[in-house]
Each structure stands twice: as structure tokens, then as C-alpha cells.
Amino acid sequence: MQTHRIFQSAILLMLSLTGVAGNAGALDGLSRYAGIETPPEVKKTDYKVGDRLQQRDSEVKSKYKNIVWDDLVPKDWDPMADFKKLDFNKMKDSDPRAIEALQKLREIWNNAPVAPAMDGARIRIPGFIVPLEVAHHQITEFLLVPYFGGCIHVPPPPSNQIIHVFPAKPLKKGMESMDAVWIKGVLETLPSDTDMGSASYRMKAEIVEPYKN
Amino acid sequence: MANNSVIKIENMAFRYPKAGSVCLDIRELHADAGDRIFIYGHSGSGKSTLLGLLGGVLSPERGTISLLGHELTSMTPSARDRLRADHIGFVFQQFNLIPYLSVTDNVLLSCRFSARRCNRAISSGSTVHDEAARLLDHLDIAPELRHRPVTQLSVGQQQRVAAARALIGRPEIVIADEPTSALDAERQIAFLDLLSRECIAADATLLFVSHDRRLASGFSREIDLSLLNRVHASQEAI
Amino acid sequence: MKYLLALAIRSAWNRKLTLGLTLMSIALSVALLIGVERVRQDAQDSFAQSVSGTDLVVGARTSPVQLMLYAVFHIGDATNNIHWQTYKDIAANPAVAWTIPVSMGDSHHGFPVVGTTADYFEHFHYGEAEPLAFSSGKPFAGLFDAVIGAEVAEHLGYHLGDKITLSHGTGDIGLAEHADKPFTVAGILARTGTPVDRTVHVSLEAIEAIHLDWQGGAKIPGFSIPEEYASKFDLTPKEVTAILIGLKSRAGVFKMQRYVNEYHAEPLLAVLPGVALDQLWQVVGVAERALLAVSGMVVVVGLCGLVAVILASLNERRRELAILRSVGARPMDVFLLLSAEGLFITLSGTLTGMVLLTALTATFAPMIQSHYGLMIAIRFISYDELGLLGIVMGVSLLASLAPGYSAYKLSLADGLTPRI
Numbered sequence: 118m119q120t121h122r123i124f125q126s127a128i129l130l131m132l133s134l135t136g137v138a139g140n141a142g143a144l145d146g147l148s149r150y151a152g153i154e155t156p157p158e159v160k161k162t163d164y165k166v167g168d169r170l171q172q173r174d175s176e177v178k179s180k181y182k183n184i185v186w187d188d189l190v191p192k193d194w195d196p197m198a199d200f201k202k203l204d205f206n207k208m209k210d211s212d213p214r215a216i217e218a219l220q221k222l223r224e225i226w227n228n229a230p231v232a233p234a235m236d237g238a239r240i241r242i243p244g245f246i247v248p249l250e251v252a253h254h255q256i257t258e259f260l261l262v263p264y265f266g267g268c269i270h271v272p273p274p275p276s277n278q279i280i281h282v283f284p285a286k287p288l289k290k291g292m293e294s295m296d297a298v299w300i301k302g303v304l305e306t307l308p309s310d311t312d313m314g315s316a317s318y319r320m321k322a323e324i325v326e327p328y329k330n
Numbered sequence: 331m332a333n334n335s336v337i338k339i340e341n342m343a344f345r346y347p348k349a350g351s352v353c354l355d356i357r358e359l360h361a362d363a364g365d366r367i368f369i370y371g372h373s374g375s376g377k378s379t380l381l382g383l384l385g386g387v388l389s390p391e392r393g394t395i396s397l398l399g400h401e402l403t404s405m406t407p408s409a410r411d412r413l414r415a416d417h418i419g420f421v422f423q424q425f426n427l428i429p430y431l432s433v434t435d436n437v438l439l440s441c442r443f444s445a446r447r448c449n450r451a452i453s454s455g456s457t458v459h460d461e462a463a464r465l466l467d468h469l470d471i472a473p474e475l476r477h478r479p480v481t482q483l484s485v486g487q488q489q490r491v492a493a494a495r496a497l498i499g500r501p502e503i504v505i506a507d508e509p510t511s512a513l514d515a516e517r518q519i520a521f522l523d524l525l526s527r528e529c530i531a532a533d534a535t536l537l538f539v540s541h542d543r544r545l546a547s548g549f550s551r552e553i554d555l556s557l558l559n560r561v562h563a564s565q566e567a568i
Numbered sequence: 569m570k571y572l573l574a575l576a577i578r579s580a581w582n583r584k585l586t587l588g589l590t591l592m593s594i595a596l597s598v599a600l601l602i603g604v605e606r607v608r609q610d611a612q613d614s615f616a617q618s619v620s621g622t623d624l625v626v627g628a629r630t631s632p633v634q635l636m637l638y639a640v641f642h643i644g645d646a647t648n649n650i651h652w653q654t655y656k657d658i659a660a661n662p663a664v665a666w667t668i669p670v671s672m673g674d675s676h677h678g679f680p681v682v683g684t685t686a687d688y689f690e691h692f693h694y695g696e697a698e699p700l701a702f703s704s705g706k707p708f709a710g711l712f713d714a715v716i717g718a719e720v721a722e723h724l725g726y727h728l729g730d731k732i733t734l735s736h737g738t739g740d741i742g743l744a745e746h747a748d749k750p751f752t753v754a755g756i757l758a759r760t761g762t763p764v765d766r767t768v769h770v771s772l773e774a775i776e777a778i779h780l781d782w783q784g785g786a787k788i789p790g791f792s793i794p795e796e797y798a799s800k801f802d803l804t805p806k807e808v809t810a811i812l813i814g815l816k817s818r819a820g821v822f823k824m825q826r827y828v829n830e831y832h833a834e835p836l837l838a839v840l841p842g843v844a845l846d847q848l849w850q851v852v853g854v855a856e857r858a859l860l861a862v863s864g865m866v867v868v869v870g871l872c873g874l875v876a877v878i879l880a881s882l883n884e885r886r887r888e889l890a891i892l893r894s895v896g897a898r899p900m901d902v903f904l905l906l907s908a909e910g911l912f913i914t915l916s917g918t919l920t921g922m923v924l925l926t927a928l929t930a931t932f933a934p935m936i937q938s939h940y941g942l943m944i945a946i947r948f949i950s951y952d953e954l955g956l957l958g959i960v961m962g963v964s965l966l967a968s969l970a971p972g973y974s975a976y977k978l979s980l981a982d983g984l985t986p987r988i
Binding site for chain 1: 609612613616617620621623695696697817818819820821822823825826840842843845846847849952
């Protein structure tokens with residue numbers, strides 16, 4: 118009889134664990150193993166290359182200021198200034214000046230300055246993940262870019278449209294390249310340390326959460 | 331008289347769900363405490379149905395069945411199951427025992443499903459196991475058999491163990507459905523005597539159903555089910 | 569209620585031969601399912617751990633996945649090499665903090681040989697920014713010094729000072745050897761759990777040296793340069809297979825990537841390791857999910873077997889159920905009894921399966937590590953696997969209810985006197 122009492126307790130324990138594990142795991146597991154790799158709120162396949170994330174004016178009071186990517190660009194900076202000066206009507210076909218101007222523009226974009234006013238701002242902003250460091254399936258360091266496909270298909274974003282993010286906690290398992298997230302934290306501007314390098318943004322993100330509209 | 335009766339059936343008719351006609355129709359049947367009733371019924375006379383109704387697993391389409399003052403027809407199925415557990419002990423013709431339980435555990439089965447039987451089985455100073463042992467003793471089951479698997483017992487021994495299970499906890503009603511039919515002739519009388527003696531000692535009402543009239547002597551009443559059942563009576567009249 | 573559990577266990581134990589077989593089939597199927605998932609996760613983890621702190625991996629233009637495979641994991645071959653001048657241009661870029669050039673193509677007893685510079689031992693990191701450590705010896709100083717990974721040392725039984733010969737090419741057998749220029753083991757790296765363990769590292773100059781008297785993949789017959797004269801030749805490398813790059817500012821990675829991809833002199837590809845790995849998982853993901861689905865179906869088959877066995881036994885148990893009804897069991901109790909039996913078997917089967925898997929993992933993990941460089945962790949269960957197990961338990965619960973329900977209906981119909 119004693120052995121059967123032990124069996125009984127074991128069975129009851131397993132049943133409770135089943136209940137717990139089943140509830141906790143089944144939903145989580147089902148979503149993951151059905152091949153839905155991204156957080157259920159928004160599927161990665163919803164985005165096309167070049168898509169940007171919508172930001173509605175938030176009615177929710179938050180201690181993080183809602184900013185858009187354009188806010189990261191200094192107000193007085195106009196990279197198109199020289200480009201606009203060109204009169205394309207006066208050029209012949211395949212005019213080398215056109216390509217030259219385009220390349221110069223690209224260079225300017227690559228060395229885009231940061232907006233000093235943003236240093237120390239407590240903000241929230243949505244974007245897409247480019248993972249830099251991964252440990253045990255969890256992203257521990259990443260770049261945030263404004264649009265989908267930013268590292269493969271379209272020209273990469275200028276340096277004032279990239280945020281180097283260090284999340285306070287490693288991201289949930291299952292997050293991967295081009296997942297859409299909100300980051301919340303204090304933004305820092307880092308000066309450039311080389312003459313050809315450029316200044317950049319960095320954040321020790323307090324919160325990183327999947328993007329929901 | 332109504333308050334003392336242990337079993338009281340009045341104007342009861344039963345029909346199986348898919349059957350066209352009523353198969354059991356009893357105007358009146360009663361039993362008092364301590365009665366020992368022999369019910370003569372051959373197969374097909376409706377005795378299985380009667381047992382099912384008394385046990386509360388079947389519900390009549392009209393009439394009343396009362397056990398110990400409880401009106402079965404107005405009780406929920408699980409209340410009837412509880413009543414059966416608390417107040418009735420059954421002995422069947424054969425295959426009475428659960429094959430994967432020991433002899434003692436088979437006897438104690440009644441106590442597992444009824445706290446009342448459990449409590450009644452425990453007199454001061456003893457446990458249910460002691461009570462089971464006592465009954466098995468009375469029913470002539472040797473101690474060395476008690477922890478054996480029941481499949482190693484003879485049919486006669488199995489029937490006696492079944493009787494112990496039916497009697498433990500002193501239920502008010504014991505219903506035995508052809509309990510001797512699988513036994514040898516010599517043992518039939520012996521079993522009957524044992525059962526009767528224990529029922530008297532426990533002051534239980536015994537309903538003994540059998541097709542063997544030779545066993546009828548010694549009972550306080552004899553009922554012919556085919557006469558009691560108005561369905562058959564009317565058919566025979568035709 | 570508690571007693572029903574005891575009855576269920578004893579009833580199951582009574583039929584342990586037949587039920588034991590279904591239990592084993594459930595155990596095996598669960599071991600398979602969780603095992604497949606575990607290998608999947610650990611393989612991914614292993615791959616991801618192989619490189620850390622590297623911003624870009626550069627190679628001749630090919631697919632990102634292929635580049636990662638040969639440059640970091642030493643699996644497969646490069647389509648082309650990179651000219652030395654290109655490497656110098658890239659290394660001179662002001663955005664670059666450090667570079668590690670690597671050159672591949674030779675092997676040693678099946679282990680890949682990688683030519684690189686001293687920068688490798690300083691800048692290469694793995695796991696969570698772990699640097700490479702030496703369990704004995706130091707980086708190469710002499711021309712024919714080799715630094716070997718922990719697995720190479722263990723598998724081939726090498727110690728400091730041992731002489732080894734490299735083979736040309738990366739096949740398994742029948743390779744031509746660079747027998748005239750043996751290498752000395754100058755350093756043995758501590759175990760990392762990455763492909764580094766399986767690698768033999770030599771200097772870029774050494775790779776040049778051993779191929780001095782080779783042409784087009786074969787030794788020039790009748791022509792041999794003894795090893796002591798090798799250093800008299802200009803051993804500046806002519807090309808490298810791949811370059812690992814660390815930048816001063818990680819945020820500038822796209823800029824650098826663009827620069828490399830658009831490099832005018834030859835077609836190159838620069839990838840971010842994290843992004844390339846994600847692409848690899850996507851490619852493999854389809855096969856992985858198919859495998860998982862098949863394993864899941866095997867579990868379902870096992871559960872069907874159990875349900876069939878219990879249902880088949882129901883007919884013989886009608887008398888037993890009638891006896892239980894007669895002592896006061898309700899039809900619901902009968903349902904619970906049969907369901908508990910099924911659940912008991914599935915739970916025991918699942919547990920047995922997990923134990924089996926742990927035993928198998930413990931047995932085979934060392935072998936997998938030495939052959940493939942994959943670290944399969946030896947553990948009972950992880951949090952993610954618990955989720956999968958939860959699904960198995962949920963399905964088992966449903967399966968167990970089927971015979972329970974059948975018994976319930978049967979008991980209702982039979983009552984106290986089943987007509988068998």
C-alpha cells in the first residue's frame with residue numbers, strides 16, 4: 118500500500134505540473150512550433166522592403182517621449198542643398214556631374230550629423246532590429262533602423278538614422294533580424310572618433326517590446 | 331408500517347429506452363428490516379431489471395421506489411449511487427471480484443466508496459482491516475489466502491469473499507443475485523447458511539434471487555417474480 | 569477520488585505487459601520529439617556562439633550563408649579568394665579597429681587548417697565576448713609553428729613540441745601531404761565549444777611556405793625547397809580566403825558593409841554575422857519544422873496505440889466495472905478511472921522518454937562535439953522544451969479521455985448486470 122501512496126502523490130504532482138506546463142507551454146509552444154517565429158502581434162511578412170513603422174500620437178501618458186526618426190536629424194541640416202542647386206535641364210545625358218553629385222550626396226548621408234539636442238532625451242521610438250550579438254538565442258546587442266530590409270536590399274540608413282542599442286535585459290527568445298520593436302530609454306549621442314567616421318546614437322534601452330500599432 | 335419498511339415499491343413500471351413495451355410492472359413490493367426474502371425468478375423474468383431499479387442505476391417511468399425512507403425516483407443519479415454505496419451490499423453470480431486487487435482489498439472496496447460503511451465497520455479499537463479479517467474468518471477464508479490475488483481462489487472462496495464485501499460496514503440491505511448458481515451442489519447450502527447467518531447477525535434485510543427453488547426453505551418470504559411482474563402475469567393469462 | 573487513482577495504477581500494473589509496450593512506444597516517440605528540438609536549439613546556439621564581437625565577415629562574393637559557413641565554421645570551401653592588396657585596403661580603412669585575415673584550403677587528419685595572423689589570438693572572441701585562451705604554449709612565433717584547438721589535441725593526442733604534417737585540400741582521405749615541411753605544436757587552445765576546437769592554426773606566411781614548391785594543387789615533381797630555406801623567399805601572402813573585421817563604431821557597420829560590397833577592384837561580400845545566421849536558420853527552418861512535424865506525428869501514433877489498447881480491453885472489463893458500480897461508483901468515477909489509467913501510462917511514458925533522451929545525450933554528446941563541433945547540452949529539460957512537453961501532455965490528456973468516455977457510456981448502459 119505504501120508504494121501506491123507514493124505513486125499517488127507522484128501522479129498528483131505530475132498532473133499539477135501538466136496543468137502548469139501545459140498552460141504555460143502550450144500557448145507559447147504552439148505559436149513557436151507552428152512556425153510563427155515573430156511575436157504574434159505583427160508578422161514579419163507584413164512588411165515590404167522600405168516600409169516604415171507607423172506611429173500614432175499616443176494617448177497614453179508615458180515617461181518616454183514619443184519621437185519619430187526625423188527628430189534624430191538636426192533641424193538645420195540639409196543634405197540636399199548642393200544637389201538641389203544643380204539644374205538637370207542644363208545637363209546632357211550621362212553627364213558625369215550628375216553621378217558625382219549623387220555620390221557626394223551619398224557621402225554626406227553616410228556622415229550625417231546627430232542632433233545634439235537629443236543627447237540625454239528619454240524617448241521611445243519604433244524600428245527594425247539588426248542583431249549584433251546573440252547569446253543563447255537571445256539578442257543582447259543590436260542596431261535599430263527605421264525601415265525594413267535596411268541591411269540587404271535598399272541603401273543603408275544614414276548614420277543619424279541608426280541607433281546602437283544595448284537592452285537592459287537580453288531580448289526574448291525568437292527575436293531575429295528585421296523584427297519590429299519599440300525601444301524606450303535615454304538616448305546618447307557619441308561624437309565621432311575618427312576624421313572620416315561619424316557621430317552616432319546609442320541607447321541603453323530600459324524597455325524593448327514587440328511593435329504593435 | 332410505511333416508516334419501518336426498508337424497501338417499498340408501489341405502482342412501478344419500467345421500460346428500457348429503446349423497447350416498445352414495459353418490461354417490469356409491479357403493483358406492490360415491500361420488505362421490512364430483518365426480512366429474508368427469496369425471490370424466485372428464471373432468466374428473462376425481469377430480475378436484472380429489478381436489481382437495477384433497486385440499485386438505483388435504472389429509473390422507472392412511473393411509480394415509486396423507496397429505500398429506507400429515501401424516495402429513489404426523486405433523487406439525482408449520483409445521490410442514488412451514494413445511497414447504494416451506503417446502504418446496499420451486492421453479491422453476483424460469478425466474477426464478483428476485481429482481479430488486480432487482493433482479497434482484503436476487494437472486501438474493503440465497499441468502504442472506499444462509502445464513508446458511512448467505513449465508519450460502521452470500525453468498532454472501537456479496530457480498523458477496517460480488522461473488520462475485514464473478522465468477516466473473512468466468519469466466512470471461512472483462511473488467513474493465508476487474504477493477501478493472495480483473487481484469481482488464485484476457487485469459485486466458492488470467491489463467492490464467500492464477495493459476501494464479505496457485501497456485508498462489511500453492516501449495510502441495511504443485502505441483495506444476492508444467483509450467488510450459488512456457479513457453485514457445486516454441496517456448497518450451495520453451506521454458502522446460503524453462511525450468508526443468512528451473517529445477515530441475521532447484522533440485522534440486514536436479505537433479498538436472495540435464484541431460479542433454484544430448493545434453496546427457498548429457511549426464508550421468511552418467497553416471491554415469484556413472474557407473478558409479481560404484471561407484465562408476465564398478463565402475458566401468461568393470454 | 570484518491571482511491572480511483574490507486575485503482576487506476578493497480579489496474580494498469582495488472583496489465584503491465586501490454587501497457588508496457590505502449591509505454592515504451594510513447595517513451596521513444598517523446599524522446600525523438602524532444603531530441604529533435606534539442607538538437608535544433610543546441611545546434612543554433614552552437615553556431616551563434618562561434619563568433620562574437622565581429623562586425624563584418626568579408627569574402628569573395630558568394631551567398632551570405634556560404635560565406636559564414638566556410639569563414640567561421642570551416643564547413644565547405646570558398647568560391648574564390650581575396651587579393652592581398654584588397655585586404656590591405658580594407659584594413660587601412662579608418663573605420664576599422666582590427667582585422668583578422670584567414671586563409672583556408674589545407675587540412676590535418678580531417679581537421680581544417682587555417683592560416684591567420686597574431687591578431688587572431690588577440691581579437692577573435694566567441695560566446696559572450698570570451699577571448700581565446702591557451703591551455704598551454706603561446707601563439708606562433710616561428711615560421712612553422714602551429715596552434716591547435718582543444719579537440720585536435722585531445723583527439724590526436726598532441727602535446728607541445730609534437731611534429732605534425734599538413735595535407736593539401738580538405739577531403740577525408742588520399743590527400744597529398746606537405747610532408748617535407750612539418751609543423752611544431754607551439755600552442756594548444758583551451759576548449760571553446762566552437763569550431764576553433766577543431767582547427768589547426770598556422771601563420772599566413774607558413775601557408776605560403778608550404779606551397780612554394782607546389783603549383784595548381786600538386787607538388788611540382790622533382791622540385792623541392794627544403795624547409796630551412798623557405799624563409800629566404802618572400803612569404804608575403806598573395807591572397808586570403810576571408811577577413812573578419814571589428815569596427816571602431818558598431819553603428820557604422822552599414823557604411824563599411826557598403827564600402828566592401830562596392831569595392832571596385834574585385835567582387836566582395838561583407839555580411840553581419842548575426843543577420844547571416846538568421847538567414848541560415850530561415851533556410852534550414854523549413855526542414856527543421858518538417859522534422860518536428862514528423863516527430864509530432866510519431867507521438868500521436870504512440871498515443872493512438874495506447875488508446876486502442878485500452879479500448880480493446882474494455883469489453884473484458886465490463887464485469888469489473890459493474891462490480892465497481894455495485895459498490896457505489898458513479899459513471900463519472902468509471903470515466904475518471906479509465907482516463908486516469910491512460911494518463912498514468914502517458915505520463916510515465918513521457919518521463920521515461922525524457923530519461924532515455926538524457927541518457928542518449930550523455931552518451932553521444934561527446935562524439936557529436938568531436939565530429940561536428942556542436943555542443944549538445946546534457947540536461948534533463950530546458951524551459952523551451954517544457955513548452956513542447958506541455959503540448960504533448962495536453963494531447964495525451966485528450967487521448968486518455970477517449971477510453972474514459974467509452975467506459976462511461978458502457979457503464980451507463982450495462983448498469984449492474986452487463987449482458988456479456
